[in-house]
Each structure stands twice: as structure tokens, then as C-alpha cells.
Amino acid sequence: MKRRTLLGxxxxxxxxxxxxxxxxxxxxxxxxxxAPLDNELEKYPxxxxxxxxxxxxxxxRHLLVYGDGFVQGTxxxxxxxxxxxxERRRGFTAIYAPDNGVTANPRPLVEAASATYLIGxxxxxxxxxxxxxxxxxxxxxxxxxxxxxxxxxxxxxxxSASLEETANSLLKRYGNDLERQRRKKAEAAG
Numbered sequence: 001m002k003r004r005t006l007l008g009x010x011x012x013x014x015x016x017x018x019x020x021x022x023x024x025x026x027x028x029x030x031x032x033x034x035a036p037l038d039n040e041l042e043k044y045p046x047x048x049x050x051x052x053x054x055x056x057x058x059x060x061r062h063l064l065v066y067g068d069g070f071v072q073g074t075x076x077x078x079x080x081x082x083x084x085x086x087e088r089r090r091g092f093t094a095i096y097a098p099d100n101g102v103t104a105n106p107r108p109l110v111e112a113a114s115a116t117y118l119i120g121x122x123x124x125x126x127x128x129x130x131x132x133x134x135x136x137x138x139x140x141x142x143x144x145x146x147x148x149x150x151x152x153x154x155x156x157x158x159x160s161a162s163l164e165e166t167a168n169s170l171l172k173r174y175g176n177d178l179e180r181q182r183r184k185k186a187e188a189a190g
């Protein structure tokens with residue numbers, strides 16, 4: 001009888017531990033931040049998608065604030081596109097992008113929706129072969145275009161380009177996987 005009591009107690013403790021672990025996980029997932037821009041690089045030092053150091057790539061980082069107050073930091077507009085796709089049902093309060101028209105390090109953040117993006121310039125891209133560099137001022141973006149080339153676009157254009165790159169990459173991967181399977185079958189048959 002004592003054995004049953006002991007096993008029952010152990011089971012209750014294990015269940016309580018799972019509940020506490022789930023509560024901690026839920027608390028970690030819901031990072032409500034009333035002041036997301038205050039010390040954002042310290043609060044969100046790594047990209048939630050690829051784990052890159054956002055401090056190192058401060059000139060490309062973005063910050064997403066969802067409708068429920070949850071905040072996520074990314075290293076680039078490419079990772080923002082993935083976050084937006086994953087969390088689309090949550091809604092967005094704001095998305096912030098760095099102002100590359102400023103020489104300060106780290107670059108200050110501005111609303112991405114009002115930023116002008118220089119797309120496909122010689123400026124270094126992050127997580128993408130086609131750079132997408134945000135500027136708070138359209139004039140600063142046009143000035144950079146004269147020096148580095150590229151095309152002027154909006155945040156929507158930058159997100160669309162990122163999603164198109166992702167789609168092309170996935171299709172290429174799928175084609176390579178099919179080819180690899182075809183070769184394996186041919187080797188096994190021959």
C-alpha cells in the first residue's frame with residue numbers, strides 16, 4: 001500500500017513539474033513589452049529566426065511588435081518576412097527598421113511602413129543576396145542610390161522581394177531533392 005502511495009505522490013509531483021514547466025514556457029513565449037524601443041538591443045540581442053547577433057547587424061535589424069504586445073527582434077528584413085508569415089494571425093502594432101541615413105552606431109529605429117528601402121544596391125545585404133536597406137528619408141535613399149545603385153521601394157516591396165527569394169530557394173531545394181532521389185533510384189536499379 002505504501003508503494004502505491006509513493007508512486008501516486010511521484011506521479012503528482014511529475015504532473016506538477018510539467019505544469020510549472022508549461023507555465024514557464026508560456027511566460028517565455030509571451031514577452032509583452034510596454035517600451036519595446038528602450039534598450040532593444042539588450043532585450044532582444046539575437047534574431048528569433050536565425051539566432052544571428054542583432055548588435056553586430058544593427059544596420060539591418062528590425063523589431064516587430066504584435067497586437068498582443070509580444071515583441072520579437074530580427075537581424076534583417078528577410079527574417080521579418082518569415083516572422084510575418086509565421087505570426088500573421090497575431091496582427092501587428094508596429095514594425096521598426098534601422099535608419100541607414102544616419103551614421104550613428106547602432107542605427108536608430110524608425111517605422112518600417114514609413115521607411116524607404118533601397119533594394120538591390122551594392123550595399124551589403126543580411127541573410128540575402130539582394131540587399132534591402134531602409135532609410136527614414138526618401139532623399140537619403142535617393143542619395144545612396146546615386147552612389148550604390150539599386151531601386152527605390154517601400155517596406156511592402158522589400159517584404160515581397162524577401163518572400164520571393166524564399167520561394168525560389170525552396171523550389172530549388174525541392175528540385176535538388178527530387179534529382180537526388182532520382183539518382184539513388186537509378187543507382188539502385190543499375
